Amino acid sequence: xxxxxxxxxxxxxxxxxxxxxxxxxxxxxxxxxxxxxxxxxxxxxxxxxxxxxxxxxxxxxxxxxxxxxxxxxxxxxxxxxxxxxxxxxxxxxxxxxxxxxxxxxxxxxxxxxxxxxxxxxxxxxxxxxxxxxxxxxxxxxxxxxxxxxxxxxxxxxxxxxxxxxxxxxxxxxxxx
Numbered sequence: 001x002x003x004x005x006x007x008x009x010x011x012x013x014x015x016x017x018x019x020x021x022x023x024x025x026x027x028x029x030x031x032x033x034x035x036x037x038x039x040x041x042x043x044x045x046x047x048x049x050x051x052x053x054x055x056x057x058x059x060x061x062x063x064x065x066x067x068x069x070x071x072x073x074x075x076x077x078x079x080x081x082x083x084x085x086x087x088x089x090x091x092x093x094x095x096x097x098x099x100x101x102x103x104x105x106x107x108x109x110x111x112x113x114x115x116x117x118x119x120x121x122x123x124x125x126x127x128x129x130x131x132x133x134x135x136x137x138x139x140x141x142x143x144x145x146x147x148x149x150x151x152x153x154x155x156x157x158x159x160x161x162x163x164x165x166x167x168x169x170x171x172x173x174x175x176x
Contacts, residue, residue: 034059034169036097038069038090038149040176045138045152050074053089055131055149057160059167067156070137073144082124087146090129093122095172100161103132110135110142112154114161118172131172133157 035058043052051074055067071089072079079088098117107115112133120126126147134150136142144150151157163169 033171034167036164036169036172038071038172038174040089044074045070045143047138048074048140048143050138050144051077052152053149055151055160057163057167057169059163059169065159065163067160068152069131070134070144070150070152072147076144081147082126084125084127085146087144089176090147090149090174091120091122091124091126092174092176093120093124095120095129095174097164097169097172098130100165112151112157114157116161116164118149131157131160 035056037054037056037058039054039056041052041054044050045052050070053069053071055069057065057067073087076087077089079086081088081091095118098119101115101117103111103113103115112135114132116131118129118131120129129148131149131151132145133154134143134145134152135154137144137150137152151160
């Protein structure tokens with residue numbers, strides 16, 4: 001049985017596409033969604049040794065964007081990723097993206113100006129996870145995060161928040 005999905009083409013009228021399998025329809029639906037993917041690179045911050053992670057944002061019809069980030073502490077990269085307080089990188093898996101919240105003077109300086117909450121879609125002991133700025137990245141002993149995603153540059157954090165807000169991104173996938 002064929003399955004039809006509406007397709008919206010930029011600058012053109014809406015159309016539909018029919019597929020013989022649900023898997024084909026699901027694949028097309030995924031290809032039109034905003035994707036945030038977080039993966040470790042082979043690079044590291046020179047001064048502190050923190051591994052650099054790539055936060056990739058794919059919005060259909062737009063160039064792919066990459067943001068350098070840290071996750072966990074340099075010396076805790078192989079710690080238990082599911083244990084609260086381990087200071088290990090985020091566990092591998094899929095997360096929902098929550099609210100974008102401006103942070104103020106009452107919030108810890110190490111979180112920067114913006115917090116984007118993320119919630120794992122799998123069982124883990126980790127709680128209160130998010131994407132934020134790491135103002136100490138590559139500078140001192142406080143470089144890295146307690147286990148969140150910490151963007152290295154303030155301008156990137158502001159840009160990311162705007163992209164997530166504008167695109168209504170809902171999913172983050174963490175790979176290792």
